[in-house]
Amino acid sequence: MAENTPYIPTHLLIPILKRLPSKALIRFLTVSKSWHSLITSPDFISSHLQHHKSLPSTLLNPPQKFLPNPPPDFYVVSTCYNGLICLFNSKQRKPLLFNPSINKFLHIVPPPKLHVSSFHAFVVLGFGYNPLNHDYKLVLIDFDHMFIWGDGIPPDYRPYAQVYSVNGGLSLGWKRVLFPDNFPLYDLSHISESCFVNNLIHWIVFRGGIDYMNDNGPGIMEFGASILTFDPRDDCFWEMQLPQELNQAIDPELCLATIGDSLVVVHLSGGEELGSSYSAIIWKMEDYGVKDSWNVLYRIKLPSLYGMNPNIWEKEDGKVLITTSMGTLIVFNVKSGSSSVFDGEVFGEHGYTESLVLLDKVCKASWLQ
Amino acid sequence: MASSSSSSLSRVVVKSSDNNLFVVNKKVASQSQLLKQCIDNMEEKGTNDVILIPLSNVTSNILTLVLEYCEKHADFADDDNNNQELKQWDHEFLKKFDYATLNSLTMAADYMVTKSLLNLCCQFIADSIKDLTVQQIRQIFDIKNDFTPQEEADIKNENAWAFR
Numbered sequence: 456m457a458e459n460t461p462y463i464p465t466h467l468l469i470p471i472l473k474r475l476p477s478k479a480l481i482r483f484l485t486v487s488k489s490w491h492s493l494i495t496s497p498d499f500i501s502s503h504l505q506h507h508k509s510l511p512s513t514l515l516n517p518p519q520k521f522l523p524n525p526p527p528d529f530y531v532v533s534t535c536y537n538g539l540i541c542l543f544n545s546k547q548r549k550p551l552l553f554n555p556s557i558n559k560f561l562h563i564v565p566p567p568k569l570h571v572s573s574f575h576a577f578v579v580l581g582f583g584y585n586p587l588n589h590d591y592k593l594v595l596i597d598f599d600h601m602f603i604w605g606d607g608i609p610p611d612y613r614p615y616a617q618v619y620s621v622n623g624g625l626s627l628g629w630k631r632v633l634f635p636d637n638f639p640l641y642d643l644s645h646i647s648e649s650c651f652v653n654n655l656i657h658w659i660v661f662r663g664g665i666d667y668m669n670d671n672g673p674g675i676m677e678f679g680a681s682i683l684t685f686d687p688r689d690d691c692f693w694e695m696q697l698p699q700e701l702n703q704a705i706d707p708e709l710c711l712a713t714i715g716d717s718l719v720v721v722h723l724s725g726g727e728e729l730g731s732s733y734s735a736i737i738w739k740m741e742d743y744g745v746k747d748s749w750n751v752l753y754r755i756k757l758p759s760l761y762g763m764n765p766n767i768w769e770k771e772d773g774k775v776l777i778t779t780s781m782g783t784l785i786v787f788n789v790k791s792g793s794s795s796v797f798d799g800e801v802f803g804e805h806g807y808t809e810s811l812v813l814l815d816k817v818c819k820a821s822w823l824q
Numbered sequence: 825m826a827s828s829s830s831s832s833l834s835r836v837v838v839k840s841s842d843n844n845l846f847v848v849n850k851k852v853a854s855q856s857q858l859l860k861q862c863i864d865n866m867e868e869k870g871t872n873d874v875i876l877i878p879l880s881n882v883t884s885n886i887l888t889l890v891l892e893y894c895e896k897h898a899d900f901a902d903d904d905n906n907n908q909e910l911k912q913w914d915h916e917f918l919k920k921f922d923y924a925t926l927n928s929l930t931m932a933a934d935y936m937v938t939k940s941l942l943n944l945c946c947q948f949i950a951d952s953i954k955d956l957t958v959q960q961i962r963q964i965f966d967i968k969n970d971f972t973p974q975e976e977a978d979i980k981n982e983n984a985w986a987f988r
Contacts, residue, residue: 462927462965462966463927463930463931463965464931466934467930467931467934467946468965470942470943470946471930471946471949471950471953472950474946474947474950474951475950475953475954476954478986479953479954479955479986481983481986482958482983482986482987483958483961484979484983485958485971485976485979485980486958486961486962486965486967486969487962487967487968487969487970487971488970488971489967489970490967491979558983558985558986
């Protein structure tokens, strides 16, 4: 071979390094200053992400497994996107972006003031991505959930939304966004995590309340479950219809999820028609945005009542895997219609892609300063 | 690929940086976009002479390997990249080489625009370095550590989990 060993030029180092798992790249930050700046550069982070997104996603171990000291009191509020998970501390009202594959957090300074200041204020978060400028966005909606159905909600207590851009950071801060004028948003699901799919953030919501716009004085509006969407590209909310059969479903029964790139809704019920104690019916929106394309994909008997996590995998061998909020994994056999609880260590928090996202924002080696 | 001209070359001669000549048939040469482009250009000009393509960046040793790869892959259609037999052959082919050869082969695949070989080399190198220590990486890629001990320790401490 050649006398003088040839060494790879930088432009060829990128296609090699982008194929490495995040953990190896974190170690290789210490190879040299030039490797450090290559690995932490936004362009490299993006190439690495694109490569890993083209690979099949994996089950994510519980965040605790990555962390020597998991942040206490934080819970997951959104599906994982680009390897990022959005967590929220409901006591301190603090959002947090977490990339488990590099074990880095980005603390988000909460809005200076919540709209609903009462003791009963409830906060729901959403997390999404704007592909036009590679920005991550958080949407925080707060409302007072003491106003139960029938009481109506005075306008001042209606859900109030604020959006935060990670690229904009503190200089832009939180900005109010309005709900569509005629959308009687009454409550948001306390159970279902928000779900980012097809470039939109989705929440399970409930419409209804008092119609103050009625010419004949306030009237009670029809109650119904629905989907609220938020587009991080233009900061607009829209409503999307659930299958008609689910219009009257109540909060703990519904959960948003994804299968591949499709939006699905899991409907948990007593399951009398299945002759078992509990069941989950999984509805899939075959053509995104087309109301009539909601179809029942699976009817699954459950050995016990589980909250569902937004993770559903269809495997090639005719099995469907569903993670639950209890950390268990349900294995449903499509052919035989039987389901069982997978007994093992698989936690399966989310469909998960390795990424270095945030590394350019939170890496603070002393020599760089 | 079909040229409007009547001329059609069946073989080309490729010259390595150390001045060795390799006669390569067109189908094999076409695995390299660089060689294919040269052939297409000549055919468009309507020349019937055997053309000589000098590759100033590739030694005979490495060129032999690239051509061995091209010969094997020329037997398979473009959409056969997932063919199990071919994948096995690719793996056995690269397994024989040390890092210096792999590096040279990667650079030659890049220079000769042989995309499938370039991807293959990058994946193979990535797979084989992912569990190496930082010290081993510096040796393989001939990199001088320009961190002070303190700077290196700081990054390590900040990411201690990745070093366990």
